[in-house]
Amino acid sequence: MANCQETLNEMYAYLDAELAAERATEIIGHLKVCTDCQSAYEFHAEFKTIIRVKAQNDELSEGFLDRLRECFGDDALNDA
Amino acid sequence: MTVNMTTREDFTHDAMQHAPQLFSTAMRMTRNRSDAEDLVQETFIKAWRSFATYQQGTNLRAWLFRIMTNTYINKYNAQQRKPTETELDDVEELFLYKRLGSVDQSQLSQSAEDQMLSLFTDDEVKKALEELPDQFRIPVLMSDVEGFSYKEIAEILEIPLGTVMSRLHRGRKSMQKMLYEYAKERGLINEALLPQGDDE
Known part of the structure; x- marks a missing residue:
């Protein structure tokens, strides 16, 4: 099982799904028994979600998608 | 290069699925709507021009983001390498x-x-x-x-x-x-x- 310091150091790698399965299991093992680390983990998981949700809701201008579709025309290929 | 209609329609359809996300990221990169729209348009034009080099089965989304990021870095002279220590506290x-x-x-x-x-x-x-x-x-x-x-x-x-x-x-x-x-x-x-x- 991982200790507190290791868990906090590797918390983001775990959140980003970048840890090998075996190591992830060790981190989960620690989170299950340590409420301090569990609470820090939940906060950072929420923080990551908040960034994604709040930075991804830009409204598209009217007509923008139509203009984008025009990018896939014959002209683009002929100019290449 | 000749591209049949089905290929074009498929590619357009697939690429357009990613337009809203590309646009949001472009907004965060350029910090304004008009530049962000230009950046996504330029990305799609480049993607379509290099369609011949696009390998079926590769991750289209990652490919589009790569084109857009390169375009942004080149166009805005974004400093890509060697951040100095003082740039962020x-x-x-x-x-x-x-x-x-x-x-x-x-x-x-x-x-x-x-x-x-x-x-x-x-x-x-x-x-x-x-x-x-x-x-x-x-x-x-x-x-x-x-x-x-x-x-x-x-x-x-x-x-x-x-x-x-x-x-x-x-x-x-x-x-x-x-x-x-x-x-x-x-x-x-x-x-x-x-x-x-x-x-x-």
């Missing part, structure tokens, strides 16, 4: 988490950690991202907003994996500090509530 670990207790409870309808995060407005999160220097902002955007893996980000930015990880780490901490400052400016923070002399 070194922020302590778990910066925001350690300051949860400083949220003035009278500002909240509920309690505990979720509420601090719910205090941040969409505009504040966007602004915090946009204030990061390019070399930190792009990895954070690619990971936290777009969900790309470290390996994909390393490929998109053509930087080593370890560099992706360290820039993500510093960029995220810096964002936490900025968001805390915004909350302070709005009078949501009472630092007297923090335990004294508890620096670890």
